[in-house]
Amino acid sequence: MAEVAGFVLNVLxxxxxxxxxxxxxxxxxxxxxxxxFGKVLFYSIGAYLxxxxxxxxxxxxxxxxxxxxxxxxxxxxxAYTAMTEVAxxxxxxxxxxxxxxxxxxxxxxxxxxxISSYPTLRLRGDFLAISLLALGEIVRIAAYTEYWPVxxxxxxxxxxxxxxxxxxxxxxxxxxxVWVIAGGVYFTVQRMTNSPWGRALKSVRDDExxxxxxxxxxxxxxxxxxxxxxxxxxxxxxxxxxxVGGVFAADFIPLPTFLVIAMVMLxxxxxxxxxxxxxxxxxxIDQLLNASVLNALGIxxxxxxxxxxxxxxxxxMGVIIILILMFRPQGLIPEKPLDxxxxxxxxxxxxxxxPTQQTQAAxxxxxxxxxxxx
Amino acid sequence: MRGxxxxxxxxxxxxxxxxxxxxxxxWYIAGIIRAILDGILMGSLFALMAVGLTIVYRVTQVAxxxxxxxxxxxxxxxxxxxxxxxxxxxxxxxxxxxxPGILAVVNDELVFKPLWRRGSTPLHFLVASIGSGLIxxxxxxxxxxxxxxxxxxxxxxxxxxxIYQIGGIVPxxxxxxxxxxxxxxxxxxxxxxxxxxxxxxxxRATASNPTLARITGINIFLIRRVTWFIGGALAGIAGYxxxxxxxxxxxTGWFFLLWIFAAAIMGGxxxxxxxISGILLGIIGNVTMFxxxxxxxxxxxxxxxxxxVVLVAVLLWRPEGVIRLQSLSLRTRA
Numbered sequence: 044m045a046e047v048a049g050f051v052l053n054v055l056x057x058x059x060x061x062x063x064x065x066x067x068x069x070x071x072x073x074x075x076x077x078x079x080f081g082k083v084l085f086y087s088i089g090a091y092l093x094x095x096x097x098x099x100x101x102x103x104x105x106x107x108x109x110x111x112x113x114x115x116x117x118x119x120x121x122a123y124t125a126m127t128e129v130a131x132x133x134x135x136x137x138x139x140x141x142x143x144x145x146x147x148x149x150x151x152x153x154x155x156x157x158i159s160s161y162p163t164l165r166l167r168g169d170f171l172a173i174s175l176l177a178l179g180e181i182v183r184i185a186a187y188t189e190y191w192p193v194x195x196x197x198x199x200x201x202x203x204x205x206x207x208x209x210x211x212x213x214x215x216x217x218x219x220x221v222w223v224i225a226g227g228v229y230f231t232v233q234r235m236t237n238s239p240w241g242r243a244l245k246s247v248r249d250d251e252x253x254x255x256x257x258x259x260x261x262x263x264x265x266x267x268x269x270x271x272x273x274x275x276x277x278x279x280x281x282x283x284x285x286x287v288g289g290v291f292a293a294d295f296i297p298l299p300t301f302l303v304i305a306m307v308m309l310x311x312x313x314x315x316x317x318x319x320x321x322x323x324x325x326x327x328i329d330q331l332l333n334a335s336v337l338n339a340l341g342i343x344x345x346x347x348x349x350x351x352x353x354x355x356x357x358x359x360m361g362v363i364i365i366l367i368l369m370f371r372p373q374g375l376i377p378e379k380p381l382d383x384x385x386x387x388x389x390x391x392x393x394x395x396x397x398p399t400q401q402t403q404a405a406x407x408x409x410x411x412x413x414x415x416x417x
Numbered sequence: 418m419r420g421x422x423x424x425x426x427x428x429x430x431x432x433x434x435x436x437x438x439x440x441x442x443x444w445y446i447a448g449i450i451r452a453i454l455d456g457i458l459m460g461s462l463f464a465l466m467a468v469g470l471t472i473v474y475r476v477t478q479v480a481x482x483x484x485x486x487x488x489x490x491x492x493x494x495x496x497x498x499x500x501x502x503x504x505x506x507x508x509x510x511x512x513x514x515x516x517p518g519i520l521a522v523v524n525d526e527l528v529f530k531p532l533w534r535r536g537s538t539p540l541h542f543l544v545a546s547i548g549s550g551l552i553x554x555x556x557x558x559x560x561x562x563x564x565x566x567x568x569x570x571x572x573x574x575x576x577x578x579x580i581y582q583i584g585g586i587v588p589x590x591x592x593x594x595x596x597x598x599x600x601x602x603x604x605x606x607x608x609x610x611x612x613x614x615x616x617x618x619x620x621r622a623t624a625s626n627p628t629l630a631r632i633t634g635i636n637i638f639l640i641r642r643v644t645w646f647i648g649g650a651l652a653g654i655a656g657y658x659x660x661x662x663x664x665x666x667x668x669t670g671w672f673f674l675l676w677i678f679a680a681a682i683m684g685g686x687x688x689x690x691x692x693i694s695g696i697l698l699g700i701i702g703n704v705t706m707f708x709x710x711x712x713x714x715x716x717x718x719x720x721x722x723x724x725x726v727v728l729v730a731v732l733l734w735r736p737e738g739v740i741r742l743q744s745l746s747l748r749t750r751a
Contacts, residue, residue: 162733169480170736172482172543173675173678173682173728174729180721184718188716301547304544304547351563354559354562357551357554358555361547361548361549361555362552363548364544364548364551365548365552368537368541368544368545
């Protein structure tokens with residue numbers, strides 16, 4: 044039972060993290076039509092920031108200074124013990140580094156998002172896609188090769204998570220915290236995309252020329268979408284780093300990007316409710332199709348299948364993306380008209396007044412016809 | 418790609434060759450010559466791959482992110498035919514042309530053509546090509562991980578022999594000649610196809626205006642198939658040459674994706690522009706990497722960064738392409 048509880052907890056936490064990531068991709072792809080295939084870049088930036096800052100603060104608080112030459116202090120072997128010791132005892136450090144990481148990741152994510160998309164904002168979408176995809180790979184290679192910021196191929200582990208002082212109950216608290224943040228992000232994104240700004244994004248997506256005629260600065264609107272999307276992705280990266288309790292550069296191969304694309308395509312681009320649904324389905328598939336999870340759940344499967352299961356998962360993602368594009372390009376929950384107080388009130392008025400008029404008109408029509416016939 | 422780089426950094430160990438040589442080259446000259454030779458080799462491969470992307474893009478408007486996977490499948494088709502089925506290296510080469518070509522046609526028939534018929538936007542093509550790439554790459558990886566573990570890393574049986582040593586220390590292998598030769602042959606054949614045959618002219622007509630081409634009586638569905646076949650076959654033969662040179666794995670193609678797109682964008686998605694850009698990119702990449710490695714000590718794993726820098730520079734400076742060469746003296750013949 045312990046395995047099942049751990050699995051459910053893990054799924055829930057990843058659901059929250061991926062929900063933020065998918066919502067950010069929805070702003071870029073769904074609303075603004077920007078194919079940001081470098082999603083993992085901003086996700087990884089959040090994780091690197093969270094990992095390196097929290098590790099650095101923890102070793103400083105612990106008074107640990109015997110680093111190895113050519114590496115950050117926190118990459119030395121004994122730093123792990125020092126950091127976990129600090130994490131277990133100091134509530135202030137745990138919560139403090141978490142809050143600090145969130146704020147810094149939001150700012151840095153937004154800035155990097157604007158800078159990295161600047162060369163391609165005025166150009167076709169495929170240029171943006173390939174340059175961000177490549178940048179994500181190169182940043183991963185750099186983080187894997189260099190000891191700065193996350194200890195290269197050794198990886199960084201033992202960073203102080205916000206509820207480390209609570210012991211085992213900390214996991215539950217962290218899942219709850221992730222969901223509080225994800226909920227906040229959902230409502231913020233929902234408000235933003237239903238605002239005039241959200242309509243500007245849609246207009247740029249649907250017809251750049253028309254949007255420009257109506258006085259929208261295309262490049263600026265796209266840059267704003269990239270800034271918001273990248274900041275949220277970095278936020279998700281911070282939550283990921285504190286969930287795992289460490290950062291490994293090798294984890295940031297472009298696969299999370301593909302998962303997020305599948306989530307948004309499946310749920311429904313430009314519909315945040317659809318994204319919640321799509322994320323749930325894909326996260327469940329992603330977490331379930333795992334050799335260790337399948338073993339722990341006691342499902343008997345041949346060894347050959349278990350060896351290939353991680354790869355088959357991504358084959359499945361590709362199949363989902365293509366089938367959705369072919370048979371239901373609007374996603375499971377299609378894009379809805381605006382949802383603002385005024386629009387809602389107007390539609391209420393229409394539904395209360397118009398049907399009577401329509402039925403009356405219909406009655407008049409039929410009576411007219413009957414009159415003519417007679 | 419990594420195997421090649423590590424070999425290029427161990428050039429100084431060939432002391433035996435140095436003793437034999439009559440002309441003693443300074444190490445940095447030898448290193449640069451080697452970088453240029455490797456650059457021409459890789460550049461020819463980039464050109465072969467990127468030209469397929471370009472013609473597919475021109476005819477069908479698909480910026481195909483799955484194009485790099487045809488390279489991998491070319492290498493694996495060659496391996497299966499040359500090693501497992503023992504058809505020899507020629508049989509492997511034929512398989513590397515035909516199988517990825519058919520794969521590309523099937524990919525189009527199953528994914529892009531239905532989407533095109535439904536009136537999908539280029540953005541949908543882009544996402545669909547990412548999906549196709551995922552299916553192709555990871556089904557191969559899944560097969561290698563579960564059924565045939567020898568597929569995780571393949572190497573063609575015939576090793577490239579050094580046929581000449583420049584200055585006694587820089588080896589020139591068959592592959593260094595094979596890659597440019599195949600590149601030149603492909604360019605000449607495609608040039609003749611586009612200028613001298615009805616099929617090639619129909620392809621150009623479809624690229625410039627599909628509706629008009631269809632009205633004129635061109636079978637644009639046949640043209641689509643031919644285009645995808647050529648694109649896949651060129652990528653496949655490039656994969657074959659690469660696997661001949663250095664071991665390949667299921668993710669080989671993925672590492673080429675950035676180079677392919679950089680070459681195509683630098684050439685402005687034009688036929689000759691893409692070929693020239695590909696070769697230039699290969700040389701720039703290898704020479705810059707050698708200099709940066711020797712002077713600043715930059716790790717060779719940063720080589721993709723050079724492609725990205727070139728790509729971003731092109732996009733900032735002239736996003737319509739630096740070397741735009743639509744045709745060579747075609748105007749007089751038109």
